[in-house]
Amino acid sequence: xxxxxxxxxDVCSSDLLNYFMHDEExxxxxxxxxxxxxxxxxxxxxQLSELVNxxxxxxxxxxVMEFRVKAAIKELKNNEHSTILSIALSVGFNSNSAFYSxxxxxxxxxxxxxxx
Numbered sequence: 078x079x080x081x082x083x084x085x086x087d088v089c090s091s092d093l094l095n096y097f098m099h100d101e102e103x104x105x106x107x108x109x110x111x112x113x114x115x116x117x118x119x120x121x122x123x124q125l126s127e128l129v130n131x132x133x134x135x136x137x138x139x140x141v142m143e144f145r146v147k148a149a150i151k152e153l154k155n156n157e158h159s160t161i162l163s164i165a166l167s168v169g170f171n172s173n174s175a176f177y178s179x180x181x182x183x184x185x186x187x188x189x190x191x192x193x
Contacts, residue, residue, distance in 0.1 A: 091132055093118040094125075104144040105169045111137045145169045146183040149176070153191040161188050 097103045097117050106113075114137070115125040129137050148168040152159065159167075165176035165188075180188050 090118050090120055090124070090128055094128065098144055102144075102148070104141050105148070105167065107166075107169050107171050109141060109169065141169070142179045143183055146180050149180065149188065150184070150191050153188055154193060157193055164188075 094114070097114070103109055103114065103117065111122045111126060115122040118125060120128070126137055129135065129140050133140060135143075145168045149164050149170075152164045152167065153161070156164065161176075162173050165173060170176040170179065177187065180186070184191075
């Protein structure tokens with residue numbers, strides 16, 4: 078994981094957030110929190126919360142959940158030999174129930190519906 082100090086001063090916080098979520102896939106860390114992400118992008122947790130709320134129109138938990146569910150969908154489609162639980166854990170969920178709940182909230186479907 079690159080440090081914020083490695084970036085030029087003209088990189089904005091939303092670019093850093095995108096980098097860490099898309100390129101570094103920090104959403105796969107089950108312990109990712111608003112504070113730990115804020116530390117990565119060199120903001121206070123309040124500033125990061127405002128950034129996500131105002132720029133993306135959602136709260137931080139939903140933002141992370143969407144990344145996890147999107148990654149899970151990809152794995153469900155491409156990795157039919159993995160269990161749903163192992164996929165859930167690999168994308169950052171702590172339990173099967175949390176995964177199913179988030180998955181249904183984001184997609185309106187169950188993970189099984191994405192299996193080939």
